[in-house]
Structure formats: C-alpha cells, structure tokens
Amino acid sequence: MSSEQSKIFLGNVIHCQRDPSRKQLYKISGEQQSFVIVKGNKIVATGKKEDLEQARAQHLADEQDVMVVMLSDRQLLIPGLVDSHIHAPQYPNCGLGYDKPLLDWLQAYTYKLERKYRDLEYSKKVFNAVVRKTLNHGTTTACYFASMFEDASMILVDAVIEHGQRAFVGKINMTTLAPDDYKETPEETIKLTRKFIEAVRSKNCDLVEPIITPRFALSLEMDSMVELGHLVKEYDVNVQTHISENQDEVKEVNKKYGIQYANVYDEAGLLTPKTVLAHGIYLSDEELSLLRQRGSSVSHCPDSNTCLKSGMCDVRRLFNFGIKVGLGTDVSGGPSPSIVSAMRSALATSINLSFSQKNYKPLNYMDVFYLATLGGAEALSLDHKIGNFEVGKEFDALVVDMGAENCNTDMLLDCSPLELLQKFIYTGDDRNISNVFVAGKSVK
Ligand SMILES: O=c1[nH]c(=O)c2nc[nH]c2[nH]1
Numbered sequence: 001m002s003s004e005q006s007k008i009f010l011g012n013v014i015h016c017q018r019d020p021s022r023k024q025l026y027k028i029s030g031e032q033q034s035f036v037i038v039k040g041n042k043i044v045a046t047g048k049k050e051d052l053e054q055a056r057a058q059h060l061a062d063e064q065d066v067m068v069v070m071l072s073d074r075q076l077l078i079p080g081l082v083d084s085h086i087h088a089p090q091y092p093n094c095g096l097g098y099d100k101p102l103l104d105w106l107q108a109y110t111y112k113l114e115r116k117y118r119d120l121e122y123s124k125k126v127f128n129a130v131v132r133k134t135l136n137h138g139t140t141t142a143c144y145f146a147s148m149f150e151d152a153s154m155i156l157v158d159a160v161i162e163h164g165q166r167a168f169v170g171k172i173n174m175t176t177l178a179p180d181d182y183k184e185t186p187e188e189t190i191k192l193t194r195k196f197i198e199a200v201r202s203k204n205c206d207l208v209e210p211i212i213t214p215r216f217a218l219s220l221e222m223d224s225m226v227e228l229g230h231l232v233k234e235y236d237v238n239v240q241t242h243i244s245e246n247q248d249e250v251k252e253v254n255k256k257y258g259i260q261y262a263n264v265y266d267e268a269g270l271l272t273p274k275t276v277l278a279h280g281i282y283l284s285d286e287e288l289s290l291l292r293q294r295g296s297s298v299s300h301c302p303d304s305n306t307c308l309k310s311g312m313c314d315v316r317r318l319f320n321f322g323i324k325v326g327l328g329t330d331v332s333g334g335p336s337p338s339i340v341s342a343m344r345s346a347l348a349t350s351i352n353l354s355f356s357q358k359n360y361k362p363l364n365y366m367d368v369f370y371l372a373t374l375g376g377a378e379a380l381s382l383d384h385k386i387g388n389f390e391v392g393k394e395f396d397a398l399v400v401d402m403g404a405e406n407c408n409t410d411m412l413l414d415c416s417p418l419e420l421l422q423k424f425i426y427t428g429d430d431r432n433i434s435n436v437f438v439a440g441k442s443v444k
C-alpha cells in the first residue's frame, strides 16, 4: 500500500474528539459501519456507511485505483498511538536494573549504556530495532530522547525516516552530574545542538522534527539552560525534559537552584506551549498553575514510575488543573516499548491512588485511550495534524484485530466497538495490531 493510493476503510471506527462545549475533556465515538476516506496523507471524508457512495463520488471521482479495506466485526480502526517520552539508546536495558532509584540508576546502569553510542554501528543496530519495535506496537508518533552524541542522534533521525515513523528527536544536553567521559562542555552542548537542529531540518522530512532536550535540571547549569531557551526562540522548536520524578531529585534541584523545579525551567525560558515534561509526580499546586499558564504539558510514564519506584502521578489532578497530558513508555525506566502497556499501567496507578482518596474517580479505559491518542498529540502540540480522524488531519492509524490468531485473547462473545477497544487495552498487544499507517503510508 503506497501513500499515493487512495484508501477507504469501512467498519468499526473509534476516536476521541474535543468536546466543543468543553464540559468534558473529550468525547469518544465508537461507531459500527463507518468510513474514513484517505487521499495521499490526509483524511478527506468520514461518515456513516449510507453516505459512503456520495462521499466517494465527491472525493475520489476520477480515481480508478482505490484500495477498499473492509474491516471485520472483530476489527477496529483507531488513531495511531503517541509515545510522548521514550529514550531510544536505553532500549537494550529494558527489563534490567530496577533495583535502584532514579539518581543511582542513572549512574549505575543508564550512563554506562548511553556511553556506548560513540560507536555508530551499535547506534545503527539499536536505533533501527527501536523504531521497528515501536512501530510494531502501534507507536505512530514517538518523542525520542536520542543520544548526547550529535552524530549518533542523526542515526536515529535516519532510522525514523527510513521506517516512516513520525517523531521528535532530541540530542541530549548534559554538562554535569555525569561521568567525565560522558558529558559535554557548556560550549559544546550549545554548538552541537545548533548543528543537530540544522541537520534535522536539512532532511526536509515533514514527519521528523528536532526537539531541544536538556536531560534534567541537574544535568546543566542555569547559563546553559538559558542559552537553550534562546535556541528555542531562534528555531521555534519544541522542548522536552524531565521534571519532579523522584523525591531525592526534587530535593537536589531545590538545593541547587533555591527555587521550585518548574520555576527553574521557566527562568531559562524553557516552559512554552510546545514543552513536554516527563513524570511530574511531585509538582506543587503553584507549579501546576505555572505549567497551565505556559501551556506546557506532562508525559505520564506509569511503567517507569513503578519500576524505578519513583511514585504515583495523579493524572486526575493534572486534568483538574487543565494541563495537557500524554502517555510515555520512558524506555528503559519503563521496561516495555508498548503504549498499550502504558495504558494498562496508567489504569493501575489511578486505581491504586483511588484506594487512599475519598470520592476519587480513577481513570477508565476511555480516559487512557484518550491519553494515548488525542491527549498525546495535544501534549506534543501536534493535535492540528494528528490524534483523531477529523477531516484534514493526516492519517496515522492502526487496524486492531481482536480476532487475530495466536494472540492473547479468544473471542468467545460478540462485542460492540467500545467493548473491542476495552478488550484491546486490557488484554491486547502487538499481535492484535495488524496494520499501522503513518501519514497515509502502510508501515506494518
Ligand atoms: O526516567 C528517567 N530517565 C532518564 O534517563 C533520566 N535522566 C534524568 N532523569 C531521568 N529520568
């Protein structure tokens, strides 16, 4: 299937939309016998089966070569999944090293592995594997921490382009609190970031964007972060970093800067409407108000928060503050490259939080589906392009097959579209993802 060939999908279609009345965070629709028409990379029409012929005549009148995909009653068309926080170089460590909390884990396991990406052959091997694996799990958009090394980071960019994923890729900035042979000087970090941004932009690939990536507030001095803030303005780029993940980390940040964590980034000009902050477990009310004011978002990484014993992020509280939230695997703080796993963990964390708070409404399967699709797109400021099946958006989508052979689930009941989605979230995995599309192109 090429992106040039127009496509019609007919069957169970589920996606989330913003509630125009703003009474709810989103509205979910799960319709049987619905269609989506895709021309090139874009969605040109959607509707009910009875209106398909008219829509086809209107949009595809002069086309002979249209691919028609008739979904079975056990299949779903859903928007592509968004991983708003993943470390590509940490993929080899998935499932290893969960006996230490964040700051010790970084020194004992993570920097040791990340140092290896001086070796560009190794970089190529790992980055190709990460992109293939995440696409296989339905991640159509990934927001990657790449390497501290600029040339290795470009190898991730090339892998993303080759395999057809949509991505932000960030060269990590890190000048302090790391081994001597795995940190940069303040001059290098800025110079190489500039070089990286220009090299990514020179690829002229609509699907891949550079992102400014200060590792976290303990990896840099304020002067360097201020200079990165200048690059953010100069190049109009997105920003990603970590915030308030672990109580010892928060204490260290407060000690180093004498102000709250979010204010550190704000002073550097790093909190913008295009900033995504991973974790955000221990943010104060004032910090959340500041994020709301700046329009910055949080990537909720529940698998990692559990494995590194960092804590439980209260997503309901973030919603109540009006903060945009997406989901992240945080590989390899999290052991799984799957956003379906992150959805399940987000549910578990929220349910665990509800045990100790009266009248607490835990997230449900529709909430985590929103986080994994439209919420993720909003968190990365990509919701004008992706996140659901609104006409005019690019077609990033999955065909989910709950009747697939050799998967985790036997289908012994007839299910409505929303029941199929529920089953996918609670019991599904990559074996239930039969097709993946990015910008109209088949990539699985
Ligand atoms: O989960 C995390 N993974 C990391 O690599 C990291 N670096 C700083 N803080 C971090 N948190």
Ligand SMILES: [Zn+2]
Residues within 6 Å of the ligand: 085, 087, 242, 278, 330, 333
């Ligand atoms: Zn992380």
